[in-house]
Amino acid sequence: MSAELPLRANLVVLENIAVVPQYVQNLSYLDAADVAWNLLLQVGYADAAYKRDPALTHEERFVAKLLRAVVGRPDLLLIDRPAMLLPDTRYPPFVDDVLRRLDDRLNHCWILDYRWNEPLYAPR
């Protein structure tokens, strides 16, 4: 996920996430919406489910993009420069928190960031 890959502007967050299982697994809309809804519940952002892109906060947009990437169960999740997605947040703890909640759905996760931001992350 990256700042250069935006959400589909005319779909709400739930639909943006659900559209992936609709296409990848040929789920019906309702089933796909359930999947998306449960993911949103898991990270605690169900409030944002029916918001569209311009109405989202940076955190909500980050979560939406992350879930859209996660729902396809990729082998590798790459977060490209999270600072660009979360400009007003102290983002390493936030990203850590979200990723921990999604632990059961992730295989590998790489965060790509500048070396000078390294001290911000907790040591692993």
Place this chain on the structure above:
Amino acid sequence: MERAPVRAPLIKNLQFKVGLLLSLTVLLALGLVFYGLYARGLFEPTQTLNLTAPDAEGVSVGMPVSFSGFPIGEVKKMDLSEDGKVLIEVAIPKRDAKWLRHNSQFTLEKGLIGSARIKAHTADLRERPLVDGATLPLLTGEDPTDIAVIKQRVQTLLDNVVAMTQAEAPINRTLGHVETMTGRMAGEYGVLGGVMGSPEKARQVVKIIEQANTLMGNVNGISLKVDGMLAKADTQVFGPDGVMDHTRQSVATVNRMLGEVRESLKKADAILASAQTASADVAVITGNVKEATTDMAQLRVEIDDSVRKVNHLINEINKKWPFARDVEIRTP
């Protein structure tokens, strides 16, 4: 796994609306197609009728066959038969086949403009009905219902033409007269010759007029001289030695001569009168001759005038003639 909350959809009854629109469209489209096919008579059970014609010029596939002006079928296909005739297959809806009988006639009509048409004629609807696949000839001549009438009319017309062209036919005579007339008019004396009947007569009329004119000229001269003399010789004339007796004799002679002039002028008058009636007749035949009539009328007025003047002169002379003079007055 928790169910996602069902949210009121953004567009109410989207599926219903789209479904309604789609079914309406399909319904209308199919309806239009079926109506079109029905209008083309596709669902109509038809029977075939084969028409044979020596010449199918103007016949085309899809051409309607009409009965009393109503379309009751159309040409389906055309082919040449073994004997070189044209086979025209016509599809007649069963519904309309009742108008056709085994002896119905089919004609191909070609107007001066527009396409040709095949017409069906049934003389007697009580005859046996037309069977499916029947073969009938296509008449490419005239409409048979009118043929008898047209034949009669043409016969009458031909009779008239024959009568007219016979040697003693009135129109021939008339034409002969017209020819003589125009021949004469073309001659030396023109219209006058035409009206008068022959160049001789016309010449006579012209001569009369000339003579009358000369006469008038002479008489005029005489009267001038006489006037002059009268002034001088008044006393001598009316002297007591009986000059007047001679004079009276001469005057009587002149009088007689002038009487003759008058007579001949009357003759001219008569000729002119007859000429005028003739010209009136001619006017019926040819309009041109009308001018001739007015010419003649003018001529007549002139001659009348001359006669009047001569008469007047004679009266004068009768009153005043003093001498026995040798005056030559030629009779016409």
Place this chain on the structure above:
Amino acid sequence: MRGCYDSRMAWLSDFLIRRGTAALALLRTWQGILRFAAQALIAASTPAAYNSATRMVVMKQIYFTAWQILLPFTLFAALLSFVLIQIVVSTAARIGQSDFALEMSMRILVLEILPLVTALFVALRSSSAINTEVALMRIHNEIDALEEAGVDTLRMEFMPRVIGGVVSVLALTAITSVLALVLAYLAVYGFQLWSLPDFTRVMGKVFDAAIMTGIWLKSLAFGLAVTIIPVAEGLATPRMLFMAPISVLRGMVRLFFVLMLIEVASLAFKYI
């Protein structure tokens, strides 16, 4: 002297290169449009391409393109039809050819004007919107984002638009055509049903199989044109925001050109 000649040659070769580049670009554009048309048609004719999301987008497209304008457009088409039928009927009466009034109304309206007006209306309303949306999607990188997430954008966004456009144009054409036929009947025969056989006869004369097929093919071509061209044009937009209006402008001009070409071709096919 020699320098002048050289500069002229340079100008000429420069001119030729520019023209050639422009011609090639134009060729590439049309090639792109045709390629997209082929892809969309193949996708549309593959049953596996339809899933719940695609169906939803198709329905939304039909809703936005056809349902929303159904009532106003039908009223407009009725007004236009009524006026044209009146003109045809009164003109035919004046030149003593009243028999042809109905046939002429049918030919003018159902065969030519209504499909074209429908296509133009949809083009004006939906094609411009589609072109803008696709151009913005392309500029904002939304297409790549979806592809990245494993969503086939052709199936999700573009093919449904094409289907929606085709269906909408067909639906609007069918509805307005039937309305025009009813109006023509009323204008020629008045408010009674007894002349229906007469009407049917004229219908049969005008609408033979070839004409029917022609109308549907033409409407289909219109429907494809009003969606394929704007989508392809939007997809070809360079990723710069200021190119969006230029993309829409080009798409609309090309669309108009293609619509007219289809109409002229159908006329030529029918009457020549």
